[in-house]
Amino acid sequence: MDVKTLISQVKEAEARHDLEQLGRRLPALQIRLIRDSADANALGHAISDLADAFTGRFIQLAEASLGPPPMPYAWVACGSQGRREQTVHTDQDNALILARAADREASGYFGELAEQVATGLDACGFVLCSGEVMARNPEWRQPLEHWERNFRGWIEQPERKSVMLAQNFLDLRCIHGKIDLLEQLRRRILTMIRHNAGFMAALAMEALHDRPPQWLPGGRLSRLMRQSPVLNIKRAGIMPIVGLARLLALADGVMVLGTRERIRAAVASGRLSESGGRDLTAAWDCITLMRARHQVHCLEQGGKADNRLDVGNLSQPERRQLREAFKVVRLIQNTTGRRVAGFLLQ
Known part of the structure; x- marks a missing residue:
């Protein structure tokens, strides 16, 4: 159907x-x-x-x-x-x-x-x-x-x-x-x-609060430290992009709703470069699709869908894609996001 x-x-x-x-x-x-x-x-x-x-x-x-x-x-x-x-x-x-x-x-x-x-x-x-x-x-x-x-x-x-x-x-x-x-x-x-610039500054700080990890669980370091290879993909990747895109759109007074639409609005206003917009959209697509595939795996195994991605089950290309997506998000948080926050805090 x-x-x-x-x-x-x-x-x-x-x-x-x-x-x-x-x-x-x-x-x-x-x-x-x-x-x-x-x-x-x-x-x-x-x-x-x-x-x-x-x-x-x-x-x-x-x-x-x-x-x-x-x-x-x-x-x-x-x-x-x-x-x-x-x-x-x-x-x-x-x-x-x-x-x-x-x-x-x-x-x-x-x-x-x-x-x-x-x-x-x-x-x-x-x-x-x-x-x-x-x-x-x-x-x-x-x-x-x-x-x-x-x-x-x-x-x-x-x-x-x-x-x-x-x-x-x-x-x-x-x-x-x-x-x-x-x-x-x-x-x-x-x-x-x-x-009210003070509210926008506070919104900027909140948008930059959640950041993707710099390294993925499940590797040699996490095994040595006996850490779980499980990653909450929503908190680690989805929410940082949602918050960043919302901030960039609202900084220009644009009230669109979808994350992709907000990224496009930020590019159209010049708040975000065209290459930055392409990279952030690609990161969004990568992370959200990986989350959806994980949920499908949960359902096919007879369980309930969740956001707890076992990175150890990813292929090497998938791990590389996820690392690169997280890297893009951190980079734009550190550049465009902090620039917006700094301007609002002046």
């Missing part, structure tokens, strides 16, 4: 049980896509499009059971779904932007809607967020004015926790509902950011 067919079936599903049955096909779909030589970008878009379809259908079923919503709202996704970079090993990151403050009846309605959607997605393989960054958490189910106050507080007092929250919600994308609510919030956020 291809992606378009599965999306069509999801949109036509008549009940939660039907969606849960369709959700069981996601691991096999990732295996097929990788075996058919899909690149990491195509895989991310495919799984994210399916997550969007499941989310939208669960919302429609919830509205059918609860009745019409008491006010306009936007169901938004952040994190990898917001950037359209999901794999089958992913959790939920979502929120609700309400048109106005909710009374008790409206609060109950949206609380129940969010609960039905969250548990439905969990049953389909999009597991609950351990940090509760989900619309079922009242903290992330707020009116537009409250969201604006949240961002204002994060931006004006950019402590590390505030910056981490802000950067997660800077990846918001509307999945269902009134998209204008998100667009209004996005415009206000950009205005706040442009007038």
Whole structure:
């Protein structure tokens, strides 16, 4: 079954049980896509499009059971779904932007809607967020004015926790509902950011906090030190590029979401050289594809997909590719990334 067919079936599903049955096909779909030589970008878009379809259908079923919503709202996704970079090993990151403050009846309605959607997605393989960054958490189910106050507080007092929250919600994308609510919030956020160099400087420091390792586990040195050959590929490679690309785009006030799109925007603005953009994009493709292939291996072995890559199982060409990709990321962090951070800290 291809992606378009599965999306069509999801949109036509008549009940939660039907969606849960369709959700069981996601691991096999990732295996097929990788075996058919899909690149990491195509895989991310495919799984994210399916997550969007499941989310939208669960919302429609919830509205059918609860009745019409008491006010306009936007169901938004952040994190990898917001950037359209999901794999089958992913959790939920979502929120609700309400048109106005909710009374008790409206609060109950949206609380129940969010609960039905969250548990439905969990049953389909999009597991609950351990940090509760989900619309079922009242903290992330707020009116537009409250969201604006949240961002204002994060931006004006950019402590590390505030910056981490802000950067997660800077990846918001509307999945269902009134998209204008998100667009209004996005415009206000950009205005706040442009007038607060301190926040951008803090965002730059956070983006440079996670760095790829200078050497890979599993080699002679790690064996002598009796260290595990296992590498968390998401933390070591994915997140440093995500943070760097987000920083470079926002430094120019560009609110695009995908990591590849953000790299292109940085090249277009002159923030990043053309060769740097090509190298960083190649590094991104290499690391994300290696992660996806590892997850396929986990699934084919009967296990659950994860981010724990055993470097000892890589071929010599793969190890060389991964080393070179990490080297590119560190280089651009040390040059372009630090240059942006230094300028913002002046």
